[in-house]
Amino acid sequence: MNTFNSWLLFIIILIPLIGAASLIFIPKEQKNWIQWIATTLGFITMVLSIYAFAAYSHDAGGFQFANSWVWLELPSNPLFGQQAIELNLGIDGISAPMIMLTGIVMFTGILASRSIQESHKEFFVLYFLLISGVFGVFASLDLFFLFFFYELSVLPMYLLIGIWGSSTDFKTFIRTKEYGAMKLMLYLVAGSVLIWISILAIFTESGLGTFSIPALAKVGFDTTFQLIVFPLVTLGFGILAGLWPFHTWSPDGHVAAPTAVSMVHAGVLMKLGAYGIIRVGLFLLPEGAEQWAPVLLGLGTVNVIYGALSALGQRDLKYVIGYSSVSHMGYVLMGIATLNVIGLSGAVLQMFSHGIMTALFFVVVGVIYERTHTRDIEVLEGIAKHMGWVAVLFLIAGLTSLGLPGLSGFVAELLVFIGLFQTYPIAGILGIIGAGITAIYILRLVAKVFFGKLNEKVWNSLLDNKFSKQPDSNYWERASSVVLAITILIVGLFPFPFMEVINTGVNEILASMAGSL
């Protein structure tokens, strides 16, 4: 079992890659084969990722399932001595839930993409590449590979959105899928430039000649250096986390992306950013974090309120959810900026919770869009009559989003708020008000789109003929959304086991911060 454990993360990263490689060799026409292979591999990966979380011992703490492979021997030089770039894997209490999140969202995403019409094979190949990259980022303990996997996860997004996405005409403006893909790509690459600069800066400044995060964490960088590099790191990763005012790629990307990609994008990819801020920013540059926290907090607060208000003013379902993601990622940033145990734990749990919740949102909206070919709130009305499952699941996601107790969002936001009140009460109050605005836009949307009298004529004109027999979600989509809904409920009602693990990770980060301050 020990050998298995030490190879576990490697296997988790490898399986999607194998999936991508093996799908290449399957003829295009064998749609069933492709889907079944994708589903099976996805399921195995999900099980392994859940196992990684469950088997993470919160008593022992630290980096577990750790293993490393030398990738490149650096030439010996007088400055650094003999060193090597290693593929250094391991997870702690913060990355463990993220691994599980990725597993769940990825699998449900595969279930939800059964309805993809064209180029199945290529879609799943790229999707698996993306997933492998995401797992890699969460599991890497090495800045070099963190960046490597980060890029691996970012690049397929362009093709996934550009090819399988959808363009929409919003009367006053048009958003094509190419536009969305290009914007997303440019933003993320801009972010990764900043990240790469700061990674190299850290590498050179440390003088260790290693990219290993645990080794770098012990260095204790110069204060001025930290003050300069921390904003670079935060901005670079923050772009990915939807940091205001660098958030516009996210709603546009969502609108253009196909369902599964939206799910992974909002559910997991945005978390990469927040995770990077914690892992690189807080862990390696604690003093910089300490100094810059108020700024991050301010931006996070803007994110929350601004995102919520923007969501209020949208007409397109996906835009509403896109801006709600911006708003919710604001809570994560705020939680990170508190730099105390409660707030930071809340932020990590919010990452998990939001990932699941927003994935659920996108599954459901994807179903609506596929059936009716519209996402316009003004056009849709009373569709709960024919789409019972969709309505109920959307309501669950919506209630999670507005922080209803018993669902995961409440626990996470509550912890963020408590953490905020310990340090910045005003921001805490604004955060709670943001949750209030969230209630307004979610409930308005639910009341408008799902409730009310259904105009059968309009409905029949909207409904795609393919689905006239069963307008409600099919079994695959149901399975996908029910898995997500159940996860939300479990975390909401019994957060204790999750918090135990998250707490270990957060405590270690804060301890290392306290140690270096």
Place this chain on the structure above:
Amino acid sequence: MTSLVFFYLASVIILGGGLTVILSSNIIYAALGLMASLIGVAGIFILSFAPFLALVQILIYGGAIVIVIIFALMLTKLEDFRTLSDHKHWPIALIASLVTLGTIIAAAFYTPTNLVSRRGVDFDKIAHELFSQWAIPFEVASLVLLIALMGGVIMVRKTNSRDDK
């Protein structure tokens, strides 16, 4: 002293040929000027105790290259060339070439003074160097020639309209 006389003679041939190339409006004269200039360079090689290079120069440049150019002239329409005047921005070209000339002459006077009087390189030595230390580049050069040959053939062969866009 005689060598200097010969050097000046060669120089006059070279530069005169060169000027013919760039000034003559008749392209055949230009080709002949080029040939004269190249043969003058061969003379310079002889003055530098490099008879092998001089031979190569006359064979390849004076023979093959100029002949190829004249073939090219004959394959294209000769009438065009006579009417083809110089570029209208030729003063800029003049300035650019004068600036370059100035730079090179200035560089000539900056040359380190650690020089000895003129002496040749042993022919055996060249052969030895070429086939020991420079064997691989030498082979690569043959490959380059081969590829250039094939490329030239592919490029000028008659093509059907499909890839002729």
Place this chain on the structure above:
Amino acid sequence: MDSNNTIGLHAAWVIPLLSAAAFLIIVFSMRLVGFFFSDRNKLAMLAPIVSITAILAGFILFWLVLLDVLNFDGGSISMAWLIVGPAEIRWGIFVDKISVAMIGLVTFISLLVQVYSIGYMKGDRHFEWYFAIHALFATAMLTLVLADNLLFLYFAWELVGLGSYLLIGFWWEKRSAAEAAKKAFITTRIGDVCLLIGIILLFRETGTFNISEIFHIAESGEINNAILNSSVLLIFIGAMGKSAQFPFHVWLPDAMEGPTPVSALIHAATMVAAGVYLVARMMPIFELAPEIMLIVMIIGLITFIFAGSMALVMNDIKKILAYSTISHLGLMMLCLGTGGVAAAIFHLIVHGIAKALLFLGAGSLMHSISNETNIWKMGGLRHRMPITAVTFFIGAASLAGLPPLAGFFSKDELLLSVLHDGQYVVFAITLLGVFLSALYMARVAIVPFFGSVPKNLAQSHESGSIIWVPLVILATLSAGVGFLILPLGSTYPGWAEFINPKHHFEIKPWLMILSIILTLIALILGWSIYVKKLVSAKQISQFIPYLHKTILNKYYIDDFYQWVIDKCILTFGRLVALFDRVVINDTVVDGSAISIYLSALKTRVFQTGYLFTYGAAMAIGASGLTILWWVLLD
């Protein structure tokens, strides 16, 4: 869990769990039934049976808890739910006399409403779902009254909100129902936001969510006065939202869009009671903030008069009852503002029973006259529906304060509490409110049941037994429960002392007589206006037409809110969205991309494509670089 717990305490935490289990069973069986049986209707009765069994068991356990509390004074048990660093959040229950009284009220009313609903909701498309939400609602409310810490209370508080949302919006295919549900959730949500801020502020100061620990710390004076005041105020705003106090009252009349039994439940036992209960429960820290107590009192008073006036002019029977509820809730708040916990809780119970009775009665009425709600289109129904009529009269008379019905005692107690506080102006205005409430009760009870029967209602008849049996039970209780105020035997020293041992049962004969006289005047006035038609109601309304119109339009508060939401908040949201798209996205983001594109258009002319340009540039560049190199080298 602590070990020295009595059996009653363990019984207490089972009560909400029973309903929760019922909820889960119904929800899951709904799909299973549909899956295994093609004919779902045959098994439709499964849902009410499950949920009623659960609530009935809860009601039986209530007696166990009550006995326990009478003998042992209650206690608390808890378990850890979440431990994060220094913060430990526990789930726990706390049983004392107030919570026991509330459990009794909630389980009892829920039980009757659910039984009644079997008859009322028969044949509805989502019959099972209805009972599932009822079970959820009961769970939430029972948890709320039992919670021993503020966070757990907030947890249940929000679930109560969810329950009301689902129940009000039960007929979601009606646009108005969907809107009403949304309105209820959002309005109470505004209060909830404040409540949460208050709770977290208190946590920040005390480091605990536990209510009794907070009391200890607060009483020892360790909390900064300003923070204590603001958090108490915020908690009160939360209570205002749920208890529909002015200016958050707008959702309650709209909540009528739900099925009538739901209104009965929301008005009597669950939703609106939560706010009053919260203030009563948090009374020890309210008392530490006298300014806030004053605010509580003033808000209560405003609500009392203000809603009473609206109840007087509404024509919809359910709306009249709704405003009457708001008015009575205002009275309870007013009483709480004077520190009269016992009186307020007692009135909560009395009012709950009576209001449940009135709503169920109104439901019975509407059920038989094809859902007509305008009281002026009814009349003379006392002969057609005798049981409904009699029970309705009892309920109305109780709320009007006619002795010896329960409302008389509770109102007396409230007035006494206000009088004790020594605010004579407030007392005088309260008396006015009492008069108003008797008057509108007379109106709503008299108009539908007296006079001549309209033609279209000639076929109306008494409802079935499953509907009238709950009415009779409630009517009996409504008549009899008032005697609880009196000391009964040795174990029960009267209500006031039962709730708070420092208080003693007392009676002021002049106050009783005064209130009886007021009530009688109001009833006679009502009788003469609406039955004898001695004074035309129209003439009175013409007396000050603007006032009448204003009141009829609910003082334009609903319109104002609608305007604020539609015009201000939504417009602001749209503006932000527009700002995001036009300024941030189009100008800054796309603008920077476009400016690069445009500058490329300008600079691309350097790429002429002519050999000459490139060659000359190269030559000059190479020379230039060489010269530069020399210059730098020297």
Place this chain on the structure above:
Amino acid sequence: MIELTHFQILSGFLFAIGLYGVLARRNAILVLMSIELMLNAVNINLIGYSIFMNASESHRALGHVIIIFVITVAAAELALAIAIILRLYRNKSSINTDDINIMKW
């Protein structure tokens, strides 16, 4: 007495003449010829250094070797260039370099 400077100045002039030809002539074949002149200028420079430098014989032999390579590459380049010109002539019926600006913008 011949000195290195003579070689350099000769080479410079030839190079400048070649450069002027490349830039100023519009006939592609003349441009090609001018390029040959420039290459020869380089060769003159190389041979000059080879015979005047104070270095070991094997080092000085490098100059000769490079000249051989230059001549080789010049031949290859010429072959390709002539092919390109012929191709152009066939496609565009012109060997005027000003007509060839498809790389523009």
